[in-house]
Amino acid sequence: MIRFDNVSKTYPKQNRPALDNVSLEIEKGEFVFLVGSSGSGKSTFLRLCLREERPSTGAVHVLGKDLGKLSNWKVPHMRRQLGTVFQDFRLLPNKTVGQNVAFALEVIGKPKSAINKVVPEVLDLVGLGGKEDRMPGELSGGEQQRVAIARAFVNRPMLLIADEPTGNLDPQNSVGIMKLLDRINRTGTTVLMATHDQAIVDQMRKRVIELDKGLLVRDQARGVYGYQS
């Protein structure tokens, strides 16, 4: 699903690489936490997966494609096959919940009839059934993040990338979001989630990848947030 082969990324005018010779592989259907302090290279890792950046050296394969060799015009098509969720939700404030989810389908040219059918379905799935016509501003943070997940999942992607999806939420809402991501993972979708939330990582007991100053320092099958002594 995701494979990094000796990937390094150095941003212009920076001495230390943001990612330093990282090699790893994430299989189909896995649930993986990406942990590490600020500046450890988590964001760079995710940006490379989304082809927002290209590696300086090494190769990044996502969904079987070498992203370094993927030409610019093919990038949108590749992004349609994965879903993304962010800490700040990234919803359009002037569109309703239903329209926000539908937007993801409209911009890739899905017919109206298909959109009208799948949007309520996916909103039901994330537990927001009947809230299509609410505005994002009227919802709680947890509900807004559910809308974002609905939008990311509406295309039934093979891979869901989440960048601190619980970063802005209280513990109770965070648990709800994690249950939702776990459900999505059980449908066969690979989930890669960067997080700072120690409680969640410790509780879920999933694979943990830890980065420190750009180096891969830990890759543990059923890991916890901190080092185990």
Add this chain to the structure above:
Amino acid sequence: MRAQFVLSEIGVGLRRNLTMTIAVVVSVALSLALAGASLLVRDQVNSMKGYWYDKVEVSIYFCTKADQHGSPQCSTGAATDDQVKDVKSQLDKMPLVQSATYESSAEAFQRFKQTNPDNPLLAAVGAESMPQSWRVKLTDPTRYDVIQSAFAGKAGVKSVEDQRKILENLFGLLNGLQTAAFVIMVLMLFVALLLIVNTVRVSAFSRRRETGIMRLVGASNFYVQMPFIAEAAFAALLGAALASVLLLGGHFFVQGWLAKKVLFIHFIGLSSVLAVIPLLVVVGMGMAGIAAFFTLRKYLKV
């Protein structure tokens, strides 16, 4: 991609940026109106050239009795019939000459009376003071100098005159106007381009959230950029429409008012104005679309 969705996005974009849109529309309208005016002036000059050059003649005037003292080339007195015939036979041999018609003193006097009925000289002069002449039509009106050099100074010939010279001044003025319109057009077009680039930039910035989400969910570059390009092209279309209204207004002003005052010019018709309008629309929309496209390459990266 559904048209309704795209159109609603364009409407939202233009309204959000209303003042800039107005600035773009007005500057595009002015520059296109000037471009159109410049084209129409060129058409006008060409049609006038065709119309007048077809009518102009080279006149070979012969000496009259009155010229004996005033003009040195006529010191031998009025031209004789032989001299007049001699010129004619020489003209007939020249391939450049299309036709030559004779105007007698009496005919010249009649014509002068017709065109200047109130001239006080009429009372003082008679038919005998008007010169007889050959009116020569050339196959190529620009080669007047051939006739000039062949007949000027010949016995009995007073002068060779080219009517074209009178028109050259008028055409010079119109050409000058056309050049001025062209220069202003280029400047206005430049201003319009800068405004379009800036408008698109502001528009892209104010909608970076939407475009960011579009990219996130895998909208194609074309889909992300299309609303901006369409917005710029639509503003240019409004500008072109306004420019067309200005040109038509100018046309009706010329036909309704100027044409009645200035009778000696044959003004170009509505069809010429209508022919220019599609050109303005294409140039305006194309220019705006291309400007938007290149601006977006910089501001909406994948």
